[in-house]
Amino acid sequence: MKMFFNRWAAVGGLLLVFTANGYAQSGFTVPPGGTSNLPSGSSMNLACAALTVQGALNMNSAQVDSANAVTIAASGAVDAGQSTITLSGDWSNNGTFAAGTSTVVFNNGCTAGPMQLSGNTVFYNLTLSSTSGSTFVIPAGSNITVNGTLTLQGTNGQPITLVSSSGSPAVINLGPNAHVNQVNTNLNNVQIGAGTNSQGIPTLQTWGLLMLGLLLTALMVWQQRREHS
Structure with missing residues (x-):
């Protein structure tokens, strides 16, 4: 029988918080030159702490929940595989993000403040969602592309708002076979590109x-x- 203790320990870049039911991650850092492989089918709860990748992170089909900020440094490389990443803070990509068929979900589980994307990132599935009318800041002049499904999801009376990071229009590009699911969403100087599956003029x-x-x-x-x- 497995025994768990109410304590914490630092293990391989992880800060583990042990509880009576298991453990939650309160931080995950892959240092420069390091490599971390998440087991396929595994689940990791970051407890509203940051995911920072300065080395190589192979996610396979793992699920990372409740991340605050996700930062990929210039030296960092993420192979997302078939994984799911759920975060409630900023997404900063200055390195390499290989999307595979992964899903990245933004929600307001950890914060009600604006969530900002920065850097060039090609996502497969991308979800921007909130139940409290959160704002998502889209970088102007950067390449944000979705090749699978883009989901923009607010609620009745609490729509989400997408705004540009500057006075220039920001664009979320769509790949040739991309789809958009958009409900209760306001676009403020943000353009959603048209996939080839849409009927064009x-x-x-x-x-x-x-x-x-x-x-x-x-x-x-x-x-x-x-x-x-």
Whole structure:
């Protein structure tokens, strides 16, 4: 039978808080030059503390819950695999984030203040959600891209708000097969890109090709009538 104690210990970059039911993480840091592999199917609760990656973090299909800030340093590299990361603070990526088919979820579980994204990040699934009308700051001039599903979720009477980090418009780009689920959301100087699965407005080039096709068809009909007259 496993025994747990109400104490803490630092183990391999983790600060473990032991309780009667198991343990929660109150901090997770991968130091420069270090490598951390999370077991597939495992779950780690950061108890509203930070996840900081300065080395290499391989997440496989693990689940990281209740992170405060997530920081990927310039020396850091995250292979997200099929994992899920849930955070309630800022996302700062100055290193490498390989999204795989992972899901990153922002909510207000640890803070009610604005949550800010910074740096260039390509996500697979990205969720920005709140039950208290939180604000999400989207970086202007950075590449924020979603290749899977972008979910923007507020509640009735408490919509979430997406704002640009500066006076310039901020954009969340969508990959070719991306989808958007948007409910109770206000966009303030933030543009959501259109995936190719959406029906777009025909361009001048499209209309030109269509007109050329019609003209060629009319010319063929006229030529046939002339030959038989």
